[in-house]
Amino acid sequence: MKLFIKYMVSSRCKELVLTELKNLGVQSQYVMIDLGMVEILESITKKQRRILEENLRHSGLEVLDSKKSRMIDKIKDTIVEMIQSEYMPVTNYSDFLSKKLKYDYTYMANVFSDVKGITIQQFIIINKIEKVKELLLYNELSLTEISNRMNYSSVAHLSNQFKKVTGLTPSFYKQIREKREKAMSDV
CATH class of the missing domain: 1.10.10.60 (Homeodomain-like)
Structure with a gap:
């Protein structure tokens, strides 16, 4: 599952996203992260995605819609x-x-x-x-x-x-x- 994250343009942002995913229980060994994009090899629930979106929004980042x-x-x-x-x-x-x-x-x-x-x-x-x-x-x-x-x-x-x-x-x-x-x- 790929998630594109707006404004994720630095290594500090990558660390923040990785931390948020760990807090949601997503195993870091199943996460590939690049500037602007995260690929999770396991799927996340709608609730986990909503929490991730909310937490990232507080840090100035935004998960883009699938389109x-x-x-x-x-x-x-x-x-x-x-x-x-x-x-x-x-x-x-x-x-x-x-x-x-x-x-x-x-x-x-x-x-x-x-x-x-x-x-x-x-x-x-x-x-x-x-x-x-x-x-x-x-x-x-x-x-x-x-x-x-x-x-x-x-x-x-x-x-x-x-x-x-x-x-x-x-x-x-x-x-x-x-x-x-x-x-x-x-x-």
């Missing part, structure tokens, strides 16, 4: 599917998401950022960089080919975003991988 929860899952799944596809759509991401999910983009963006603590655009960038890292590891495509495949305007734009997210340049990241592979083959 918004499903929407956030759909947004994340659509973005991951879009990025993992062979070729990313050339259209504007906001138009693509609105058309695919049949929601107003501003509404989706507001709900997403309230819950996840980052914007949809930031989520897209993070996932694109993960895909770029994967493509760099395969060593089958040049940086120019990766840039084109991931719809970056230039290799420089890709490199800047990569460095901003990872703290490394793509070429340095590739060198680290190559050194690691060489060290492993020497063993």
Whole structure:
């Protein structure tokens, strides 16, 4: 069972939610918690959910209804599917998401950022960089080919975003991988 929690954007908030779940008798080993989301492997009763909602509300957090929860899952799944596809759509991401999910983009963006603590655009960038890292590891495509495949305007734009997210340049990241592979083959 997934619960999406609005305004849960820090580790302190995660600890608060975990404490509230423990107080309700939910076993912590069955709880997966991330910013904006809690996944409980056991189900909770309606009464437990109501108590959780009330206790979290006093701390400034809000459990979202299931409609918004499903929407956030759909947004994340659509973005991951879009990025993992062979070729990313050339259209504007906001138009693509609105058309695919049949929601107003501003509404989706507001709900997403309230819950996840980052914007949809930031989520897209993070996932694109993960895909770029994967493509760099395969060593089958040049940086120019990766840039084109991931719809970056230039290799420089890709490199800047990569460095901003990872703290490394793509070429340095590739060198680290190559050194690691060489060290492993020497063993």
